[in-house]
Amino acid sequence: MSDTAVQPSVPAVDKLVIRFAGDSGDGMQLTGDRFTSASALFGNDLATLPEYPAEIRAPAGTLAGVSAFQVQISDHDIMTPGDAPDVLVAMNPAALKSDLHLLVPGGTLIVNADSFEERNLAKAGYESNPLEGHELDGYRLITAPMTSLTKGVCKDLGVKTRDAERSKNFFALGLVSWMYSRPTQPTLDWIDAKFAGRELIIAANRAAFAAGHAFGETAELGHQQVVVNAAPHEPGTYTNISGNMALAWGLVAAGELSGLPVFLGSYPITPASDILHELSRHKSFGVTAFQAEDEIAAVGAALGASYGGCLGVTASSGPGIALKSETISLAVSLELPLLIIDIQRGGPSTGLPTKTEAGDLLMAMYGRHGESPLPIVAARTPSDCFAVAIEASRIALTYRTPVILLSDGYLANGSEPWRLPDVDSLARIPVEFATGFNHVGADGEPEFWPYLRDDMLVRPLALPGTPGLMHRIGGIEKQDGSGNVSYDPENHAHMVAVRAERIARIEVPDVEVVGDPDADVLVLGWGSTWGAITSGVRRLTRVGHKVAQVHLTHLNPLPENLGEVLRRHRKILVPEMNMGQLVKIVRSEYLVDARAISKVTGQPFTAGEIEQVTLGALDD
Amino acid sequence: MTDVLGIATTDVGEVPATKRSDWQSDQEVRWCPGCGDYSILTAVQLLLPELGVRRENTVFISGIGCAARFPYYMDTYGVHTIHGRSPAFATGLAMTRPDLDIWVVGGDGDMLSIGGNHLIHALRRNINLNIMLVNNQIYGLTKGQYSPTSEIGKITKSSPIGATARPFNPVSLALGAEASFVARTHDLDRRHMQEVFRRVFDHDGAALVEVYQNCNVFNDGAFGDITRKDVREDMLIDLRHGEPIRFGKEQQFGVSRRPGGVQIVEVADVGVDALLVHDETTADPSTAFSLSRLAEGPHTPTPIGVFRSCPRDEYGHMVSDQIAEVTDRRGKGDLAALLRSQPTWEV
Numbered sequence: 001m002s003d004t005a006v007q008p009s010v011p012a013v014d015k016l017v018i019r020f021a022g023d024s025g026d027g028m029q030l031t032g033d034r035f036t037s038a039s040a041l042f043g044n045d046l047a048t049l050p051e052y053p054a055e056i057r058a059p060a061g062t063l064a065g066v067s068a069f070q071v072q073i074s075d076h077d078i079m080t081p082g083d084a085p086d087v088l089v090a091m092n093p094a095a096l097k098s099d100l101h102l103l104v105p106g107g108t109l110i111v112n113a114d115s116f117e118e119r120n121l122a123k124a125g126y127e128s129n130p131l132e133g134h135e136l137d138g139y140r141l142i143t144a145p146m147t148s149l150t151k152g153v154c155k156d157l158g159v160k161t162r163d164a165e166r167s168k169n170f171f172a173l174g175l176v177s178w179m180y181s182r183p184t185q186p187t188l189d190w191i192d193a194k195f196a197g198r199e200l201i202i203a204a205n206r207a208a209f210a211a212g213h214a215f216g217e218t219a220e221l222g223h224q225q226v227v228v229n230a231a232p233h234e235p236g237t238y239t240n241i242s243g244n245m246a247l248a249w250g251l252v253a254a255g256e257l258s259g260l261p262v263f264l265g266s267y268p269i270t271p272a273s274d275i276l277h278e279l280s281r282h283k284s285f286g287v288t289a290f291q292a293e294d295e296i297a298a299v300g301a302a303l304g305a306s307y308g309g310c311l312g313v314t315a316s317s318g319p320g321i322a323l324k325s326e327t328i329s330l331a332v333s334l335e336l337p338l339l340i341i342d343i344q345r346g347g348p349s350t351g352l353p354t355k356t357e358a359g360d361l362l363m364a365m366y367g368r369h370g371e372s373p374l375p376i377v378a379a380r381t382p383s384d385c386f387a388v389a390i391e392a393s394r395i396a397l398t399y400r401t402p403v404i405l406l407s408d409g410y411l412a413n414g415s416e417p418w419r420l421p422d423v424d425s426l427a428r429i430p431v432e433f434a435t436g437f438n439h440v441g442a443d444g445e446p447e448f449w450p451y452l453r454d455d456m457l458v459r460p461l462a463l464p465g466t467p468g469l470m471h472r473i474g475g476i477e478k479q480d481g482s483g484n485v486s487y488d489p490e491n492h493a494h495m496v497a498v499r500a501e502r503i504a505r506i507e508v509p510d511v512e513v514v515g516d517p518d519a520d521v522l523v524l525g526w527g528s529t530w531g532a533i534t535s536g537v538r539r540l541t542r543v544g545h546k547v548a549q550v551h552l553t554h555l556n557p558l559p560e561n562l563g564e565v566l567r568r569h570r571k572i573l574v575p576e577m578n579m580g581q582l583v584k585i586v587r588s589e590y591l592v593d594a595r596a597i598s599k600v601t602g603q604p605f606t607a608g609e610i611e612q613v614t615l616g617a618l619d620d
Numbered sequence: 621m622t623d624v625l626g627i628a629t630t631d632v633g634e635v636p637a638t639k640r641s642d643w644q645s646d647q648e649v650r651w652c653p654g655c656g657d658y659s660i661l662t663a664v665q666l667l668l669p670e671l672g673v674r675r676e677n678t679v680f681i682s683g684i685g686c687a688a689r690f691p692y693y694m695d696t697y698g699v700h701t702i703h704g705r706s707p708a709f710a711t712g713l714a715m716t717r718p719d720l721d722i723w724v725v726g727g728d729g730d731m732l733s734i735g736g737n738h739l740i741h742a743l744r745r746n747i748n749l750n751i752m753l754v755n756n757q758i759y760g761l762t763k764g765q766y767s768p769t770s771e772i773g774k775i776t777k778s779s780p781i782g783a784t785a786r787p788f789n790p791v792s793l794a795l796g797a798e799a800s801f802v803a804r805t806h807d808l809d810r811r812h813m814q815e816v817f818r819r820v821f822d823h824d825g826a827a828l829v830e831v832y833q834n835c836n837v838f839n840d841g842a843f844g845d846i847t848r849k850d851v852r853e854d855m856l857i858d859l860r861h862g863e864p865i866r867f868g869k870e871q872q873f874g875v876s877r878r879p880g881g882v883q884i885v886e887v888a889d890v891g892v893d894a895l896l897v898h899d900e901t902t903a904d905p906s907t908a909f910s911l912s913r914l915a916e917g918p919h920t921p922t923p924i925g926v927f928r929s930c931p932r933d934e935y936g937h938m939v940s941d942q943i944a945e946v947t948d949r950r951g952k953g954d955l956a957a958l959l960r961s962q963p964t965w966e967v
C-alpha cells in the first residue's frame with residue numbers, strides 16, 4: 001500500500017459521487033467522513049450530504065436503520081454533493097434496497113456479500129438474494145465478503161470477533177481508497193490519533209483498511225483504478241469544514257472582533273447541538289456555553305447576558321425557536337442585541353429531525369406576537385456559516401436588535417473545503433456603551449435616557465455597573481426617549497413605526513446578479529439552495545441559455561436594489577425547500593410574478609432538478 | 621477592579637452613604653391602596669442603604685404580575701421581563717456579571733406556575749440570585765384567578781365552585797430543589813422582613829425567600845389567621861439558628877421530632893430539652909423540609925425565618941473558574957490557531 005495515490009498510468013475522471021450506505025451501526029458517517037477528509041487533503045473540491053436516521057439505534061438491518069453519507073469530489077469547482085451517486089457502497093441488504101434507485105444507470109455497486117444472508121434479506125424485504133438474480137445486471141457489481149475478510153485479518157491480532165466485525169467499514173474504506181486513488185496516510189494517521197491508547201482497535205482498523213486496499217489491488221474487480229485530480233483552488237490554507245463548525249467558529253470570531261465575551265444559551269436539539277458542543281470547547285476565548293433547562297431559559301439567559309454586555313446567542317432548530325419567540329419579542333422591545341440561530345429541519349412538530357428543510361423563513365419573519373420586526377440573514381454553504389455568523393453579530397451589536405440567522409440540517413452537517421480567511425483582515429465590530437448622561441431633565445439636572453436614539457434610531461446601552469446611569473427597561477410599552485412606561489396611544493403608534501423603521505434602515509449590501517443581467521429568467525434563492533441553483537444555472541448558461549441568478553443572504557431588510565433587479569426579468573423562479581415562503585415575501589414586497597419551486601422531501605435540491613425546471617421556464 | 625467584560629467597575633474607594641430616597645425611582649407607585657407590596661418595597665428601600673452597596677451595581681429583575689412592577693420603583697438598574705422568565709434572564713446576567721447584586725422579584729403565579737421550571741433550576745444550580753417570591757395565593761394582575769398556591773376549594777373567577785388542585789408549598793418546593801438558602805417572612809413585619817432580606821443578600825448562591833403578601837383586592841386576609849398582630853405570637857414560629865424552636869405568647873409551645881417528621885408540643889409536657897434545636901446549616905434538608913410541612917396552610921402555627929442556609933459552590937463561580945482554568949492552561953484563545961485546528965492543506 002503506497003501513499004503516492006496518483007500513478008501517471010491511472011486514468012482520471014473529472015468528478016465522482018460516492019454514497020456509503022449501511023446500517024446505522026455500520027459506521028457509514030465515519031467512513032464517508034474519512035473518505036472526504038482524505039479527498040480534501042488531496043486537493044479535490046467537494047461537497048457532502050450526511051443522511052442518518054432519527055432513531056439512535058433503529059432495529060439493526062431494517063430500512064429504518066439505514067444511514068448514508070454522500071460526497072461528490074471533483075477536479076473543478078462544485079457546489080453540491082451530486083445529483084446521483086456514481087458509486088454506491090451498500091453494507092447490507094437494507095442499504096441496497098433503500099438507496100439503489102439513486103445510483104446512476106451503469107453505476108458501480110460495491111456490496112458486503114457477507115451481510116446478504118437470509119435474516120438480513122428478510123428484514124430488508126427481499127424474497128430472494130438480489131446478488132444472485134438479474135436485478136443488478138444494469139450495474140457494475142463488486143461483491144466483497146467484507147465481514148469475513150476483516151475477521152480473518154484480525155484473528156491473529158488477538159482482536160475479539162465482535163470488535164473485528166466492527167472494523168469492516170475500514171475494509172470498505174480501504175477498497176474505495178484503492179479504486180479512487182485516495183491517499184492512505186491521512187486515514188492511517190487519523191486511526192492512530194482517534195484510538196490512541198487502544199492498541200487493539202488501532203491494529204484492527206489498520207488491518208481492515210489495508211485488507212480492503214489489497215483486495216482492490218489484487219482481486220479481479222473488472223474495475224480499473226481511476227483518480228479524481230485535485231481541483232484548481234486559489235492559493236491559501238484550506239480545511240474541510242461543516243456548517244455548524246463554521247458557525248461556531250464565526251461566533252468565536254465575532255466575540256474577538258467585537259471585544260465582547262460570547263454567551264451561548266442552548267438546549268440540546270438536532271441538528272443544532274453541535275454548536276453547543278463546539279463552543280463548550282472554547283473557554284479560552286472567554287466563551288460561556290450554557291446548557292439551559294429548556295429552550296426558553298436558553299434564550300432568556302442569552303438576553304440577560306446581552307443586557308450585561310455580552311454577545312448573547314441562542315442556537316436551536318424550529319421547535320425550539322417557536323418556544324423562544326416570546327423572549328425574542330422582548331428583545332425587540334428592549335432593543336438589546338441577541339443572536340438567534342435556527343438550524344432548520346423538516347417540520348411541523350418533531351417532523352424530520354435529521355432531514356433538511358427551509359420552512360422557518362416566515363416564522364423568522366413574522367412568527368412573533370405584535371409588530372416585532374427583526375433582521376434575518378441566511379447562510380448559503382457550510383463555510384459561509386462563518387461569515388454569516390459574523391455578519392449577524394455585527395447587525396445585532398451595531399443596531400441593538402435581535403437577529404435571526406437561518407441555516408439548515410444540510411449546511412449544518414455538510415462539509416466543503418474552506419480557504420481560511422486572514423483573521424487580521426476581518427472587519428472589527430465596534431461596540432460602544434454609554435458612560436455619561438445624554439439629556440437634561442425638566443429640573444435642569446442631567447439624566448440618562450435609555451431610548452434617546454441616534455440618527456440610525458439606535459438607542460444607547462448603559463450596562464449595569466455604570467455609575468449614575470441607573471434606569472429601568474421592560475417589555476411594557478415605553479415612552480420614546482425617557483423609556484418610562486407609557487400607555488399613550490400616540491406614543492405606541494410612534495414606537496411601532498420606529499421599531500419598523502430602525503430595522504428597515506439597517507445597511508445591507510446590494511445583491512449581485514450572476515449570469516446574464518438581461519435574461520428572461522431569473523432564479524432567486526436563499527440559504528442552502530445556493531449550490532444546486534448555481535450548478536443548475538451554470539449547466540444552462542454553459543450551453544448558451546440566458547439565465548440570471550440572485551441569491552440572498554439578507555432576508556430582512558432586503559437589499560435595496562432587489563426590486564429593480566427582479567423587475568428586469570420576465571420570469572422569476574424561486575426554488576425553496578418549503579411550500580413557497582420567500583416567494584410570498586417578494587410577491588407582496590415588489591408585486592412581481594415570482595413562482596415557487598418547492599421541494600419538501602427532506603432532501604436538498606439537486607442541480608439537475610434546478611436545471612430541469614429552469615429549462616421548462618425558458619421554453620414556455 | 622475590572623469584571624469579566626473588562627469594564628472598570630466602581631468597587632474602588634468607599635461606597636457612598638445612601639438614604640432611602642436614593643433608592644426610590646421617580647415613578648409613581650401604582651399598586652392598589654393597601655396592597656402588601658408597599659410594605660415589602662419600603663422594607664427593601666430602607667434596608668439597602670444599610671447594606672453598603674452601590675446603586676449602580678444593584679439590579680432588580682422581574683417577570684410579570686403585580687409584584688413584578690418592583691424594578692420600576694427602584695432607582696437601580698432594572699429589567700421587567702416576561703411572565704415566568706426572570707430567573708432565566710437573571711441567570712445569564714449573574715453568570716457573566718458576578719460583580720452585580722441581582723434581586724429577582726416575582727409572585728406565586730410568575731415563579732411557581734409559568735416560571736416554575738426556571739425557578740427550580742436556578743435553585744439547583746445555586747446561581748447567585750436574591751429571589752423574593754411574593755406569595756399572595758392568587759392572580760392579582762389578571763384580576764383574580766386561582767394560583768398554584770391557592771388552597772383546594774378556593775372560589776375565584778376561574779374556579780367558581782372551588783379550586784381542585786393541591787397547592788404548592790413554596791418553601792417545601794425550594795427545599796426539594798435543594799436550594800442552599802430558603803426562608804419565609806411576611807408583609808406585616810418590616811423588622812422581620814429586613815432581617816431575612818439581609819440574610820438573603822449575604823448568602824452566596826441562590827437564596828429564596830417566600831414573602832406572605834396580602835392582596836387586599838382579590839384575596840384579602842389570606843394570611844390573616846397567622847399574621848394578624850393579635851394572633852401572631854401564637855401562630856408564627858420564628859426559627860432561630862442554634863435555639864430550641866419555641867413560640868406562643870408565653871413561649872409555651874415548641875417543636876420536637878417525631879418519627880418521620882416534626883410536631884408541635886407543649887413545652888410543659890415534654891420539657892425544653894426535648895425541643896428541636898434549629899440548625900439552618902444541616903446538609904440534609906429533611907428536617908428543614910419537615911418544618912415546612914408543619915402547617916398545611918397559613919391557618920395553623922407556621923414557621924418563618926431561615927429554614928436552611930447551607931452554602932455550597934456557586935454556579936457562576938464554577939463556570940468562570942473553568943474558563944479561567946482552561947485559559948491558564950492553554951493560554952488565551954488564538955483565532956488564527958482555532959481555524960487551523962483541524963487538518964489543513966496548502967494550495
Ligand code: SF4
Binds near residue numbers: 655686835838
Ligand atoms: S391586585 Fe392585589 S396584589 Fe395586585 S396590586 Fe392590587 S392588592 Fe396588590
